[in-house]
Amino acid sequence: MNRHIIRTSLLLLAVMAFVVLGSEAFAGGAGIYSWNPPTTNVDGSKCTNLAGYRLYWGTESGNYSHSMNVSACAGCPEPTGTEEEIGCIGGLTPGTTYYVAVKAYNTSGGESGYSNEVVDVMSPPSSPLGNIYLGGASIAIVDGNDLNLISHCFGVSILGSSCNYTKLTQWKSCEPADTNGDGKVDGVDLADVAGNFGRQQ
Numbered sequence: 001m002n003r004h005i006i007r008t009s010l011l012l013l014a015v016m017a018f019v020v021l022g023s024e025a026f027a028g029g030a031g032i033y034s035w036n037p038p039t040t041n042v043d044g045s046k047c048t049n050l051a052g053y054r055l056y057w058g059t060e061s062g063n064y065s066h067s068m069n070v071s072a073c074a075g076c077p078e079p080t081g082t083e084e085e086i087g088c089i090g091g092l093t094p095g096t097t098y099y100v101a102v103k104a105y106n107t108s109g110g111e112s113g114y115s116n117e118v119v120d121v122m123s124p125p126s127s128p129l130g131n132i133y134l135g136g137a138s139i140a141i142v143d144g145n146d147l148n149l150i151s152h153c154f155g156v157s158i159l160g161s162s163c164n165y166t167k168l169t170q171w172k173s174c175e176p177a178d179t180n181g182d183g184k185v186d187g188v189d190l191a192d193v194a195g196n197f198g199r200q201q
Contacts (some may be wrong), residue, residue, distance in 0.1 A: 021052045023100060025120040029092040029181025030158065031057075031100065032168060034084050035115060037072065038104050042112075049107040055087040057100040061117060064101065070163075088163035090183020094124040122181070130196035132176040140201045149184065153177040157184035 024032045033055060038047050052072045057065035070087040092098055098121075101114040131138075133145035153174030158167055159182075177185045179192040 010113055023118045023120055025092075025098075025122055026171075026175045026181070029094050029122050029124070030175065030178060030183045031089045031091065031092055031098065031120055032086060032158065032163075033089070033100055033102065033118065034086045034101055037083055038112065047106075051105055051107045053085065053087065054103045054105065054111070055089065055100065056102065056114070057089060057092075057098050059096060059098060061099045061119075064099070069104075071161075086163055086165070088158040088166070088168075088183060090159050090178075092122045092181060094122050094181060097121045121179060128196055128199045128201055129179055130193035130199065131201070132179065132193065134176070142193060142196045142199045147197075149174075149177050150190050150193050153185045154190070155185065156192075159183040 002190050016090060026032075035053075036189040037050060040047055050072050052068050053070040055070055068087065068089070070085065070154045072085070076182040087102065089100075094190065099117050099119055101117045103114055104112045128142060130142040130146055131140075133143075133149045155175075156167070156170055156174045156177075159170045174185055177189055179189045180190070
C-alpha cells in the first residue's frame with residue numbers, strides 16, 4: 001500500500017487553486033484521493049460558486065485517459081478550506097502505476113488547472129485468488145475463513161455516494177474481500193473465493 005502526503009504550492013491559470021493532499025492505494029486496484037476545497041480564485045477573490053470536482057487518472061504522467069465527477073462538500077459553495085474532499089477510483093489494474101490529479105469547477109462550468117499530480121502503484125491482489133483471510137493456518141489456503149470474510153463484507157463499497165470517511169473506515173478491514181479491485185465487495189468476489197475453494201499456495 002502506498003501512502004503519499006503531498007503539500008506543494010501551485011500556479012494555476014484558470015479559476016481556482018488547490019492541491020491534492022494525499023492518496024492511498026489498495027491491493028487489487030482501488031485508490032482513495034483527498035484534497036481540501038479551494039477557497040479563493042487565482043486572482044485572490046473569494047471562491048463562492050464551487051460546484052464540484054473532476055478526478056483524472058492515467059498510466060502516463062500528465063496524460064489522463066480517464067476522469068470522473070466528484071460532488072462538492074456539504075459546506076460548499078463557500079468552503080472554509082478545512083473540509084477534506086475525497087474521491088474513490090475502482091477497477092485499476094494491479095501492478096500498474098497510475099498518475100492522478102484533480103480539477104475544481106464552478107457553477108458556470110469554468111475549471112481550475114490541474115492540482116499537483118500523485119503517483120500510485122497498484123499492488124497485486126492476494127495469491128491464490130480468493131485467499132483473502134490472512135490469519136493463522138488460513139494464510140496458505142482458500143477456506144471457510146475466506147468465505148466468512150466475504151459474507152461479513154458483502155455489499156461494502158467505496159464508490160459513488162458511498163465514498164466517504166465512514167465507509168472508508170469499514171472498507172479498510174474489508175478491502176481484501178474485493179478480489180477484482182472494482183471498489184465493491186459483490187458476487188464477483190464471492191465467485192473468486194468459491195471457485196478457488198481449497199486451493200493452496
